[in-house]
Amino acid sequence: MSVHDQKPALRLEGIVKTFPGVRALDGVSFSVLPGEVHALMGENGAGKSTLMKVLGGLHQPNEGKIFMGDEPVVMGSPMDAKAKGVVFIHQELSLAEELSVAENIYLGELPRKSFGRVDWDRLYADSGAILKRLNCGFGPRTLVGDLSIANMQMVEIARALTVDAKAVIFDEPTASLTDAEKVVLFEVIADLRAQGVGIIYISHRMEEIFRISDRITVLRDGAYRGTLNTAETDEDEVTRLMIGRSLDMSRNAEHVETGDVALEVRGLSCGKLFQDVSFEVREGEVVGFYGLVGAGRTEIAETLFGLRTPSAGKILLKGKEVSIHSPMDAIAHGISLVPEDRKTQGLVLGMNCRDNITLPQVGDLTAGPFVSDGAEIAIFDQYRDRLDIKTPNWRQQVGNLSGGNQQKIVIGKWLSMHPEVLIVDEPTRGIDIGSKSEIHNLIRELAKSGYAVIVISSEMPEVMRVSDRVIAMYNGKLMRSFTADEVTEDNLVQAISGLSENGKVA
Amino acid sequence: MQQETRKRMIKESAIWGFIVLELIFFSVAGHFLSLSENAFMDFENMLLLLKQSAPIGIIALGMTVVMINGNIDLSVGATFALAAVVMLDSMSWPIFAPLGDWVIPVSWALALLTGMVLGAINGFIVWKTGVDAFIVTLGSMLGFRGLVFMYNGEQPTFQLNWTMVDIAEARLFGLQTPTLVLIVCTVLVWLMLNKTIHGRNVYAVGDNREAAVNAGIRVGPHMMINFIIIGFLAALSSVVFYSASGSVNPNDGMLYELWVITAVVLGGTKLTGGKGSVIATFGGVIAIQLLRKGLGHIGADTAMVNLVIGSILIAVLYLDKQLNRKGDGDLKV
Numbered sequence: 001m002s003v004h005d006q007k008p009a010l011r012l013e014g015i016v017k018t019f020p021g022v023r024a025l026d027g028v029s030f031s032v033l034p035g036e037v038h039a040l041m042g043e044n045g046a047g048k049s050t051l052m053k054v055l056g057g058l059h060q061p062n063e064g065k066i067f068m069g070d071e072p073v074v075m076g077s078p079m080d081a082k083a084k085g086v087v088f089i090h091q092e093l094s095l096a097e098e099l100s101v102a103e104n105i106y107l108g109e110l111p112r113k114s115f116g117r118v119d120w121d122r123l124y125a126d127s128g129a130i131l132k133r134l135n136c137g138f139g140p141r142t143l144v145g146d147l148s149i150a151n152m153q154m155v156e157i158a159r160a161l162t163v164d165a166k167a168v169i170f171d172e173p174t175a176s177l178t179d180a181e182k183v184v185l186f187e188v189i190a191d192l193r194a195q196g197v198g199i200i201y202i203s204h205r206m207e208e209i210f211r212i213s214d215r216i217t218v219l220r221d222g223a224y225r226g227t228l229n230t231a232e233t234d235e236d237e238v239t240r241l242m243i244g245r246s247l248d249m250s251r252n253a254e255h256v257e258t259g260d261v262a263l264e265v266r267g268l269s270c271g272k273l274f275q276d277v278s279f280e281v282r283e284g285e286v287v288g289f290y291g292l293v294g295a296g297r298t299e300i301a302e303t304l305f306g307l308r309t310p311s312a313g314k315i316l317l318k319g320k321e322v323s324i325h326s327p328m329d330a331i332a333h334g335i336s337l338v339p340e341d342r343k344t345q346g347l348v349l350g351m352n353c354r355d356n357i358t359l360p361q362v363g364d365l366t367a368g369p370f371v372s373d374g375a376e377i378a379i380f381d382q383y384r385d386r387l388d389i390k391t392p393n394w395r396q397q398v399g400n401l402s403g404g405n406q407q408k409i410v411i412g413k414w415l416s417m418h419p420e421v422l423i424v425d426e427p428t429r430g431i432d433i434g435s436k437s438e439i440h441n442l443i444r445e446l447a448k449s450g451y452a453v454i455v456i457s458s459e460m461p462e463v464m465r466v467s468d469r470v471i472a473m474y475n476g477k478l479m480r481s482f483t484a485d486e487v488t489e490d491n492l493v494q495a496i497s498g499l500s501e502n503g504k505v506a
Numbered sequence: 507m508q509q510e511t512r513k514r515m516i517k518e519s520a521i522w523g524f525i526v527l528e529l530i531f532f533s534v535a536g537h538f539l540s541l542s543e544n545a546f547m548d549f550e551n552m553l554l555l556l557k558q559s560a561p562i563g564i565i566a567l568g569m570t571v572v573m574i575n576g577n578i579d580l581s582v583g584a585t586f587a588l589a590a591v592v593m594l595d596s597m598s599w600p601i602f603a604p605l606g607d608w609v610i611p612v613s614w615a616l617a618l619l620t621g622m623v624l625g626a627i628n629g630f631i632v633w634k635t636g637v638d639a640f641i642v643t644l645g646s647m648l649g650f651r652g653l654v655f656m657y658n659g660e661q662p663t664f665q666l667n668w669t670m671v672d673i674a675e676a677r678l679f680g681l682q683t684p685t686l687v688l689i690v691c692t693v694l695v696w697l698m699l700n701k702t703i704h705g706r707n708v709y710a711v712g713d714n715r716e717a718a719v720n721a722g723i724r725v726g727p728h729m730m731i732n733f734i735i736i737g738f739l740a741a742l743s744s745v746v747f748y749s750a751s752g753s754v755n756p757n758d759g760m761l762y763e764l765w766v767i768t769a770v771v772l773g774g775t776k777l778t779g780g781k782g783s784v785i786a787t788f789g790g791v792i793a794i795q796l797l798r799k800g801l802g803h804i805g806a807d808t809a810m811v812n813l814v815i816g817s818i819l820i821a822v823l824y825l826d827k828q829l830n831r832k833g834d835g836d837l838k839v
Contacts, residue, residue, distance in 0.1 A: 058720070079722025094720045096713035098780045099706070107710055108721030116702045 007069060009034040009198035010055075010086065010167040015064035017050055024050045026222045027064070032167055032198035037189060039201045039209045039230070042219035042242055043432035048202050051219070052169050055200075056088035057081035068166060079108060085166030089159065089173060093152050097145035102127035104144050105158045130161045133191075135184060148294060150181045157188060167198040174208060180292070186212055204433060205459075206235045218242055239433065258468070259283030260318065262452035263335075263421045265304070268313030273299040274476040277313070281421065281452040286443060288467030289456040291496045296476040297456045298340055301423045305337040306330040317420070331360060336414035340425040340456075342403070346410040349399035353391050354380040356398050357413045383412035387442065404435025411442065422446065423454045428462060440466050460489060472496045521773055521789035524822075525796060532800035539804040546803050553680065555795050560684035561586075563791040564743035565762065566769045567695045568736030570787040573770055574699070575732050576712035576779030577632065577639035582740040583762035584650030585624045589741035590754040591657050593617035594665040607669045614749075618741045624650060625737020629730030639729075647763065654756045664753035674750035684746045688788075691739065695784045708732065712779025768819055769794050774826070 008031035017025040025047050032038045042048050053059045055066065057075035065072050068084055075081040078088065095104050103110065105127045111119040127140040136154050138147060144155060153173065160168045170189070174182050189199055189212060203209055209216060210230060218225040218241040225241045264280040274296030281287045289297040302308045304315065306324040314321050317333055324330050330337070339345035347356055358365060358376045365375040380394045387408045391401055398406055407427060414422060424443065428436045443466050447453045457463045463470055470487050472479045472495035479495045529547060536546040545551075565582050572579050593613045596602065602609040624646070631642045657663070676683050699705035711718040711725055719725055748754055773790030775782025794815060801811045 077722055078720055082722065088720070090720060094714065094717035096710045096717055096780065098713045099709055103706055103710070104717075107717065108707075108723045110703045110706060112703060116704060118701060118703055118706055 006033045006035075008032060008067070009069070009196075011067040012051070012055065013065045013067070015051065015054055015061045015066075017054055017059060017061050024222050025054070025061070028219065028222070028224045030217055030224070032200055034166075034196040034198050035193050036215065037193060037199040037201055037213045039203065039213035039216045040219065041203070041209065041216055041238060042225075043434060046219040046242075047222040048219055049171065050222075052088065052171060052200070052202065055081070055086060056169065057086075058088075082109075082163055085164060087160040087163060087165045087168045089156055089168065089170050093149070093156060095144050095152055095155060097143070099144060100140065101131070101138065101142050101144055101147070101155055101158075102140035104155050105130060105140075106162060107159075109162070126162070127158070130158045133161065134158055134188060150177050150293060153177055153181075154184075157185065160192075165192070165197050167200060168192060169200045169202070171202045172204070173201075174203065174205065177293070182208070206238070207461075209238075210235065242433070258285045259450065262318060263304075263454075264316040264319070265300075266314045266316070268300070268303065268310050268315065270299060270303050270308050270310050272476065273308070274473075277478050279471055279478065279481065281454060283420075283450050283452050284447055285468045286447045286453045286455055286466050288463040288470045289454065289473060290458075290460065290463045290470055290492060291473035293458060294475075295473040295496065297473055298425055301337055301425050301454070301456060304330065304335055304421075304423060331417055331419075334418070334420035336417060336419035336422050338407070338410050338414060338422070338424040338427065340429070342406055342410060342430070347398050347406060350397060352395050352397055353384075353389070353401070353409055354394035356409050357383055357416060359413060360417055379416050383416055386415075387412050388438075402435065403431040404438060407431060407435075407439060408442070411446075415446075419451065421452045421454070423456070425456045426458065427455060428457075428459070436462075460492060464489075464492075520825075521786050521793060524772075525789060525793050528793065528796045528800060532796070532803060535804050536800070546800065551799075553682070553685070555792070555799055556685040556688070557682045558799070559791050559795040560688040561743045561747045562762065562765050562769060562794070563688045563788065564691055564746065565736070565740050566766045566773075566787050566791050567691055567784050568739035569766045569770045570773070570775055570782050570784050571695065571699065571708055571732050572639075572736050573767075573775050573777065574712045574779055574782040575708050575729060576715060577729060577732070578643065578767070578777075579625075579628060579639065579733065579736050580643040580763045581624065581628060581646040581650050582736065582766060583759035584647050584654065585621055585737055585740040586744045586759035586762055587654045587754060587756065588624065588650050588657075589617040589621045589744040590748040590758065591654055591663050591756075592620045593745060594663045594748060594752065594754055595657070597665045597667060607667070610667065610670050610673070610749075614745050617745050618738055621737040621739075621741020621744070622734050623737070625734040625740075626730060628737070629733030632733065633726035633730050651756075651760075658756065660756060662753050662755045666752045670749045671752065674746065684750075687742065687746050691742070692784055692788050699784060704728070704731065709780060712781075714780070765794065768815065772819060772822055 011031040013029050015025050015028045016023070028047065028051055030040070030051065040048050040051070050059065054061045055075065057078045057080050066075060067073065068086075073084055075084070075086070081088070096107065099107075102123050106123060111122045111126070113119045124140045131138070131140060134154055134157065136151065136158075138151060144152060147155070157173065173185060177185060189201070193199060201209070201213060213230045215227055216230055216233065216238055217227045218238060220242060228238065228241075260283055261280045262283045266278050268277045269275045277296075277300060279287070289300070291297050299308060303310050304324070306326045306329050309325070315324060316322070317335075322329075322333050324333065324335070327337075343349060348359070354376050355362075357380050362371060362376070365372050365379075367375075377394060383389070384391070389408045389412065390405050398409055401409070411424070427439050427443065431439065440462065443453060443455060447468070455463065455466055464484075464487060468484055470482045470484075470492065472482070472492060474496050482492070532546045565586065569579060569582065593616065596613045596616050597609050602612060605612060628639070628643055628646050631637065631646075632639050635642070674683050678686055681689070699708060707718065707723050707728060710721070711723060711728060715725060744759070769790040770782070770787050771777065771790070772793055773783070773786035773788070775787065797815055797818070798811050801814060806814075
């Protein structure tokens, strides 16, 4: 059966959605055929999520129609959409952690007996069957709070299988999945597709899109930019549609002269999180940490920054052993951490740009008993120029800046503390691809100017692009260290995956 | 995993361990310090304790539901008083005169209805305005109390009906009416929370409200039902108590909300919602009543009792926080 002479399972026509002051969607049309994987791409703020929320019944469109098959339908609520066969798998985990896996899968539609009682037998039987289909290693009675992030994502996906779905929306499903778990996800998608379900797949990751999609639709600034057949296009064309220009995505080929060892770690362990980790970082060098989620990379960073207490091992700075008990100690020793979650760990979103940048040193910027405005603004100006932060002025709330500029504020904040070692955890998570390369260049430049930089990332192209050396971790252990010349996708995947032991996702 | 399960069990049965500790302490201390001849763990004394737990206990069941749901209700004390005023006053309304003693169930029904309406008002405002339940019920706490005073000024409302007193003081299997009501309500609320769809949604909404909305649970009406439940239970508590005493002062029920919340929190219900159990709340209620009675038994005055209960509450929450830490490797924040 050829894809082209089929009727779409789902069709959106001329959807307009406005919010006060913003035209979030401007006449977007979009269709999914049964048994097709249709990727939806666009930079952050392009309107992908809004479009999907309209489709999922969370927003009502101001204009435009939605068709299921030939019939026009109105998605009044999420339940309504689900009943009509449109299932939305959310990007952010949307689970109740104190409830069991089964209750989460059937949240909002628990099977009913007389007097509004829950039919537990049916609930456990049905959800057990779904989990089996997904090849999950946990049962329906497990509490969701006890699961790993990746397994929670599987619960989220299991929800799609509770109804006879006509179309399933995956919104950045792999954001927290490891490569091994992605394989399982892609199998699930292939399975759904074989049953004639239309899949809408939203992702920033080109390699995934090209691996699984049939067609790609691109949005920019709330407007439709075109639909491409995946087989007939390439990354460059898609990127140009998305941002209006080409991107440089080469890998790091420069060889920098590295200086002395700035940071050395010997036999560092922290309980079950990671064991016997030893490595060194030189001045002017970028060391990339690559591994699956839960491999212990972030935990190492947190330990170096004094947020966790190591159970064994030594940390040496410039050859001298130091003990770090708190972030205060770490900062005093010249270690800075740009944390994984910019919005909750890195910034005070409601404060302005200047105050965020000077936050760690505001205690020293005083004139008499008061905070010295002038000194603060001077620091802000200096890093705005150096990092090219785009903001109207220092009074702007950071919450209103784009992801890339927010990340620059966090980096600027730590640079202003004159660190020697800069640890950057997931530098470009949730940042659109235009700003990504800017952040990558910035990291390279920082290393060139003498900082010792550690980059932790779950994205292989990113690690390969910025690092002089790549350290692969698996399950709390340091597996192997590669130089930029040695590293290839294959040997890196081998080093970080525990797949050889059992094919199942634990 | 094994360790996790064990930790969970320790945490869930902690309140009962605390009760046993109290019993031992007061029995031993009472032996040396008490002025009375009777042992603390005297059977009659324990029955009395259960009966005295009932007014706070019945409301605490409703508070558990509302708090698991992620809300709070500060207006229960005022609801308690207003329901009592309605019940006792309505018994002497001329239109009910021909009913004779059959006015009793009618008045009870009116009181319960009052509680449900007051609860519905709270729930409706929370639903429609989206204002935090803490603020809404803080306002209604003052407002409902105002209604009590508007009704009869500073005067007490009273009504002596011996049939009603007989019912309120009746015993079944040796247990007094208030105790029976408390136990039956505990069982019913437990069934509701654990066996019904509404009950499971109480947890889901309190745990992750956005997830519940995304899953199509109509959160507003859902929360309103829970406010009606706590309003009903506050009124029921009032019915049970004032059927026996027959007289209500306009200041009655003040600070009940704080005792109720203390009992619920002692029982391990999370202030942020999503977690809790009525059985543990029952334990929390008993634990507080034991403290009050026990400290009285060994000769402490009310001020001392409040100081001790307050300190224990903070200590319990601190312990809970420690138990929730996952070990030394945990993030320091």
